[in-house]
Amino acid sequence: MSTTEPDATATQSWRWPESQWRRHVEAVRAGRPLKPERWPDGARVAVALSFDSDHETIPLRDGHTSPGLLAQGEYGARVGAPRVLDLLARFGAPATFFMPAVSALLHPDEARSYTRDGHEIAVHGWIHERNTLLGAEDEKALVGRALDTLTDLTGQRPTGIRTPSWDFSDSTLRTILDLGFSYDSSLMADDEPYEILAAGRPTGLVEIPVDWIRDDAPYFTMDRYGAVRPHSRPRDVLEIWTDEFDAAYRSGGVFQLTLHPHVIGHRSRLIVLRELLDHIAGHPGVWFATHAELAQAVRAAIPPHEIPEHTS
Numbered sequence: 001m002s003t004t005e006p007d008a009t010a011t012q013s014w015r016w017p018e019s020q021w022r023r024h025v026e027a028v029r030a031g032r033p034l035k036p037e038r039w040p041d042g043a044r045v046a047v048a049l050s051f052d053s054d055h056e057t058i059p060l061r062d063g064h065t066s067p068g069l070l071a072q073g074e075y076g077a078r079v080g081a082p083r084v085l086d087l088l089a090r091f092g093a094p095a096t097f098f099m100p101a102v103s104a105l106l107h108p109d110e111a112r113s114y115t116r117d118g119h120e121i122a123v124h125g126w127i128h129e130r131n132t133l134l135g136a137e138d139e140k141a142l143v144g145r146a147l148d149t150l151t152d153l154t155g156q157r158p159t160g161i162r163t164p165s166w167d168f169s170d171s172t173l174r175t176i177l178d179l180g181f182s183y184d185s186s187l188m189a190d191d192e193p194y195e196i197l198a199a200g201r202p203t204g205l206v207e208i209p210v211d212w213i214r215d216d217a218p219y220f221t222m223d224r225y226g227a228v229r230p231h232s233r234p235r236d237v238l239e240i241w242t243d244e245f246d247a248a249y250r251s252g253g254v255f256q257l258t259l260h261p262h263v264i265g266h267r268s269r270l271i272v273l274r275e276l277l278d279h280i281a282g283h284p285g286v287w288f289a290t291h292a293e294l295a296q297a298v299r300a301a302i303p304p305h306e307i308p309e310h311t312s
Helices: 010-015 018-026 057-061 067-091 101-106 108-116 136-154 172-178 234-251 267-281 291-299
Strands: 028-033 045-052 096-099 120-123 194-198 201-207 254-259 286-288
Touching (some): 057 101, 067 108, 096 108, 101 136, 172 201, 201 291
Parallel strands (some): 096 120
8 A cells, every 4th residue: 555545544544543644754854954054166055956847748647649749748858858968058057867768769869978078977766657556566666667768768777766756755765765776856844955764763774855846747738638727937936946945045055947848848838947946056055066066065064974874
């Protein structure tokens, strides 16, 4: 049973004994904060840009194969990703691209361009599957296959993962540890990186937290057959993200952003991303880092003798 799928008595959770609700809450928990006293080269703020290169895998995951839906994803590979890479190059900003393996197999040159241009490629599932609906063996098999696929295509073995559903099943944490990842970027318990606890025990796994506030999809997603409609003007979203960065800058923390080439890559939206990067680059002491570089920097806050060893 997945941690995110309620059992038959979930509607009567008020009947649960304390041991039961504590077990659910403590299964995966935020541990010690990992923000260092200072960032590399004396930087004041760390900026971690990420792009989920989902492309066609969203409709494919759900068994939808109409050319119209697939074309929306194809836009991300054909138009969005090249525009994003050009913009990042203009600012000299490395980023992390979380890419489903099927997306990488459909667009191998794109996957290789990420690492060739100095960016990081990281795991984002096999076909953007909903991992919370999978059994433990299937989930581990798909993540392992995705890890091997990205390694074979790019020659760079990913060290990080973002679950496609931004959530953990009962087996996700064990899978991540068994496969040797050094960080995850799927959870939302803090603004700053932290160590993940498993049932109260330190795991040594770094969490680089995300949040829907700092994601383009909730603001701009469109479903022609459903009620989901873009509800935000791009410049309104720019104001939110600018405020998020400014607060991170004042506190000396991390500004983490999650974008999608097929969403942010449209012209009116790319303009606000450029203006956001102009704003960020106009501040002294900004460290643009991949998620892997950020994880390495904050991992120093964990004494070596306290980092658990994990075996399959």
